[in-house]
Structures are given as C-alpha cells and as structure tokens.
Amino acid sequence: MDKKKSSITILGLGAGDLDQLPYGIYRKLKEAKNLFLRTREHPVVGQLAAEGVAFASYDDVYEQYDSFAEVYEEIVRQLLAAAEKDGDIVYAVPGHPLVAERTVQLLLEKGDAQGVQIEIMGGQSFLDPLFARLKIDPIEGFALLDGTALKTDEVSPGLHTIIAQVYDAMIASDVKLTLMEVLPDDSPVTAATAVGVAGQERIETVPLYELDRLDHFGNLSLVYVPPAREERIWYRQFSYLKEIVAILRSPEGCPWDREQTHQSIRKNLIEETYEVLETIDDEDPDAMCEELGDLLMQIMLHSQMAAEDGYFTVEDVVAGLNEKLVRRHPHVFGEKHADDAVEALANWQEIKAQEKAAKGIEVANQSQLAGIPRDLPALMYAYKLQKKAAQIGFDWDDVADVYGKIEEEYRELREASERDRAEELGDLLFAVVNLARFLKLDPEEALAMTNKKFKRRFSYIESKLKEAGRSFEETDLQEMDKWWEEAKHREKGGEM
Incomplete structure (x- = not known):
C-alpha cells in the first residue's frame, strides 16, 4: 500500500479580528494539532491565544536573515520538514493565502516535489475592507505590488496602486524612493494599517516625500497610490508617447504628420542622429537629452507608419531588440x-x-566586405571597408608603408589631369583613412575635431571684424590670416 502523503493545510486569518473570521476557518484553527503561523503579529492571534490555542510562529526567522526572500525560503523549508515529520500540519497566514503571500507560492511550487500535499482554505484578504474604506472601485483597474521588492517599471500611474507588505519605515523608505522615479515628490499617498480592525486602524494621507516619516508601519500596513491625472506625470510614460504619435497621424491629427512617409522623413532620421552626436562632442547632457528625444520621435513615427500598414508595431521593435540583446550576450x-x-x-x-x-544566408559565399551599411558617410564607409579587408590579411605591414602610399597618392593628384582629379583625390583620402586606422584613430572624429577648430577660429576673425566695425569686403587675406594665427595662439594659451 502506498504511503499516505503528508499535507499542509493553509488558512487565511483574514484582515480583521476573530469576529470577522469565517466559522469553518475558526474551527480548523481550534482543532489543529500542529498549527504554525507565519507571524503572530495579527489581531486574530492574540484572541486565539486567549482561548488556549497552541501554535508556533516564524517571527524569529525574520531576525536571522538579511532579505525577505531568504526568510520565506527558510519558513517553507521548515514547514515541509514539519509536514514530513508530523504528517499533517496547519499553516496560517494574514489575509487570504493567495493574496500577497510569497510563502504560499513557494509551498505550491515545492510541495508536490517533496511529496507534501498543499491544500488552501480561503480567508478575507485586506483588499475588500481597503476598497470599502478608501471607496475604490477595482473595476477602474488596480495593481497589487510587493513593497519588499518594488520596481519602478511595475508602477503604472493610471491605476489604483496598492503596495502591500510595507512592514517598517525602512521598506517605506524604499517604496518612497521607487515611487519618486515615477511620481512627483509631493504626490498624495495613503498609508493604511490594520484596515477594518476596530481600535487598531490608522489611515493617513501625506505627500510622498513624507511617507517614511509615519510611525505606524507594521505587518498589517500598506500604501495606496491613487491614479495620476497630471500631465507632468504622464509625460514620463512611454505609453503616452505612443498615444500622442498615433493621434498626430490620425485623421484628427496634424496635417503635416499625416502626409509623411518612410521616404519623406528618411533624411530627418540622419539629421537627428547627427544632432545627437553634436551634443556628445559638446559634452552637453541637457542638449543630449532633448536631441535623443527628437531621435526617438523618428523611431516612433516610422513604427506608427508600419503599424498602420500592418507590418509591425513599436512593441515588435522593442521585442526584437530585447530578444537580440539576450541572444547575443x-x-x-x-x-x-x-x-x-x-x-x-x-x-x-x-x-x-x-x-x-x-535566415538562409550562406556566409561562406558572401563577400568579405558584406554587411557594411551602404549609406554611411564616405569617410566612415572607407574605414570599415579597410578594417574588414585587414581581418583577412589584406593590409600593409608597417605604418611607414602607409605614409609612403599617401605621398604617392599626393604626387599622383598633383600630376593628374582635370578629368582624373576627383578619382585621385579619392585615392588620397582613402590612403589617409588607412593611416588613421593604423594610428587607431577614427577619421570621422578627427575630421569633426578639425571642422570644429576651423569654425572656432573663423568665429574669432568675425568677432575681430565686428569689434572694428568692418565687413569682410573691407579686409584682406593677410589681415584675416593674422587674426587666424592670433586665435591659434589664444587656444594654446587656454583662452578660448
């Protein structure tokens, strides 16, 4: 005959006192020979103790570990061991066993594998009295989150948000800091303890920045965040950006945005990319933030157009990127x-x-130079061509050879006919790019630095003319060259 499985019956102590406990659960608690409580910090427990009900609690386990995850793992380990030893045990938790109760989830995951049958009996969760007390209609949408492991991306400002398991001021502080990533510091939040328990209930609404200054956090505490209505909050939400772009492209939206196609705004994508690069070179984080937004707008527009044509959505773009990043790392x-x-x-x-x-691409049959975007700037394209060729050994042996090639191309350019000058100039530029690669420099960046320097020095000439109240027509190259040298000298002296 097969050995009878050990069992753990899980009961919910409800959200109030003994008077609110269903009779069936009360009877089970009274009759239990081996009763274990996750915590004795609950209104029902004191009343049970007064009636002579014997139990063991796991409050001491909380003092032994640094994280709640470790605490819950240890409680479950001890419960499974007790069930294996005693056969049948009863485990009681605050509220409802299937609402914000990690130990129950762990028992459901591990019980069967260890030959322990898990049975769950209900109990009133804290949600029902909370909805009634705060006059919340859950049909409007609500999120129930864990205060001990709250993450920014879990917070949806458009929902009624209930953050449970805010056991102490330290957790309240973590909750506050996480919410501040999404909400303004002065947003109203409500801290509620022992909702529905006569004589113990405390409910306070305070600005978010004061949340962890309250003094009544405990095992029956939670934080409620009402749905946000202010635009300044919605402006930080990606979903709102998607909605705005869809509106702009709609029949009721902007005539200009409606008329655009992938091809018509193709150049905008390039321009916005270069504007981002400019902010990087200028080391201007505020400008970079703004320009990255402009670049993101181009991505959103292309994604919206594709969605309208039934090709893909911005969620498909994000999913493809996430999948690729995980796969390639x-x-x-x-x-x-x-x-x-x-x-x-x-x-x-x-x-x-x-x-x-x-994808059916035969890499062996591809050119060694395949895979370089054809619309790259010519300087960058040349650099990548040379780099790919060098990977298979098509390269100079020494940098001296590269200098020699530059001299050769320079002579050929000087001697070239008018018809061949463009080609010979290209050869010279290509050789200079090769030198940059040998020197481990990016030719695009090097030329950008020189462009910037030229612009700065030319601006100095303009400023000197303006000081003198003269125009370019009223000066000559010799005078402008003098100011150019003066600008160079000032740069070296750190004055510009």
Missing part, C-alpha cells in the same frame, strides 16, 4: 563565459553568423 544571460571585451565580441560575431545561417 550568452555570457551575461546564458551559460557562456567572457572574461574580457575580446571574448565578448567573439561571442557576438559567432551568434551573428548563426543568425545569418538561420
């Missing part, structure tokens, strides 16, 4: 290892090759 999200950037890049290249093969 097996040393972070998988079982591969990479001790340095070289190994990480090798993993990346190997996975890219696998992706191409999965």
